[in-house]
Amino acid sequence: MSRLILFNKPYQVLSQFTDGEGRQTLADYIDIPAVYAAGRLDRDSEGLLLLTDDGKYQQRLSNPRHKTWKTYLVEVEGIPQTEQIIDLQQGVILKDGLTLPAKVRVTDKPKNLWRRNPPVRFRQSIPTNWLEINIREGRNRQVRRMTAAVGLPTLRLVRTQIGEWKLERLQPGEWREIAL
Numbered sequence: 001m002s003r004l005i006l007f008n009k010p011y012q013v014l015s016q017f018t019d020g021e022g023r024q025t026l027a028d029y030i031d032i033p034a035v036y037a038a039g040r041l042d043r044d045s046e047g048l049l050l051l052t053d054d055g056k057y058q059q060r061l062s063n064p065r066h067k068t069w070k071t072y073l074v075e076v077e078g079i080p081q082t083e084q085i086i087d088l089q090q091g092v093i094l095k096d097g098l099t100l101p102a103k104v105r106v107t108d109k110p111k112n113l114w115r116r117n118p119p120v121r122f123r124q125s126i127p128t129n130w131l132e133i134n135i136r137e138g139r140n141r142q143v144r145r146m147t148a149a150v151g152l153p154t155l156r157l158v159r160t161q162i163g164e165w166k167l168e169r170l171q172p173g174e175w176r177e178i179a180l
Contacts, residue, residue, distance in 0.1 A: 002054035002180035005035055006165055009049040010172035011116050015040040026051070029173050038062045039162070042141055046116070047072075047159035048167040054180060061162065067100075067136035071161035072143050073110055074131045075120060076152040080106050084150040088133065092149045096139060099146060103134035113158065114172055120155045128155060 009015065013024045015037050026037065026049075035051040038061035052058050060066050088104040107130050120128075131152075133143055144154045160167045170176065 002057060003032070003035060003052060004054075004057070004165075004178045004180050005030065005032065005051040005175050006167070006170065006178065007049045007051060007175040008167060008170040008172050009041050009046060011046045012043055014043055015049055030175060032177075039138055041159055042144075044144075045157040045159065046172065047157075048162055048165065048170075049159075050162055050165060052180070057180060062138065064137055064139075068163045069134050069136050069161075070138070070159060070163075072133045072135075073107070073113070073158045073160055074133055074143060074147060074154055075109075075128050075156035076131055076147050077126055077128055077155055078152050079127055080129055080131060080152055084152055085131075087150045088131075088146055092146045094139070094142075094145050094149060099139070099142065100135065100137055102146070103132075105132050106130070107132045110158075112169075116156060 007030060015026065017025055017027045019025050030051065035053050036058060038050040038052055038058040041047065041049050050061060061068055085104050085106070088102050091099045091101050109130050135142060143157055147154045
């Protein structure tokens with residue numbers, strides 16, 4: 001029977017088990033042999049990371065060819081304008097090419113979102129807003145690059161869902177196992 005771990009990756013934790021620079025890694029939270037991350041979540045991002053011991057399942061989840069939908073809550077600097085949302089929805093030109101269309105909507109600040117340590121920078125003169133963004137690619141820092149390309153720099157990024165799997169009530173550093 002295969003294992004699947006749903007993990008709420010905290011801010012500033014690497015999506016790998018080792019690091020030569022002394023930074024926090026998955027090994028600081030998960031002591032299960034022979035599981036590997038299915039995809040990545042950059043060190044500056046938080047939220048759902050899936051780990052499995054099933055190589056075929058790992059490949060299906062992380063390979064861009066399978067186009068698994070991923071949902072992110074994104075705090076951006078500025079007030080999203082209709083044109084910016086439409087640009088994100090239609091696809092944004094990045095240095096590595098045009099992104100696939102995304103599902104994007106402005107949303108309220110999440111009610112049950114944990115505090116980040118350290119907190120996101122706050123500037124009284126610049127408002128922030130939240131977007132829910134769904135993409136089916138997994139380019140390096142893609143959501144951050146997309147929002148920056150339309151003039152809405154990302155301040156905080158939390159992945160809440162990958163395919164059918166949801167973060168739900170897991171707090172940062174917590175995980176739960178599901179039998180596949």
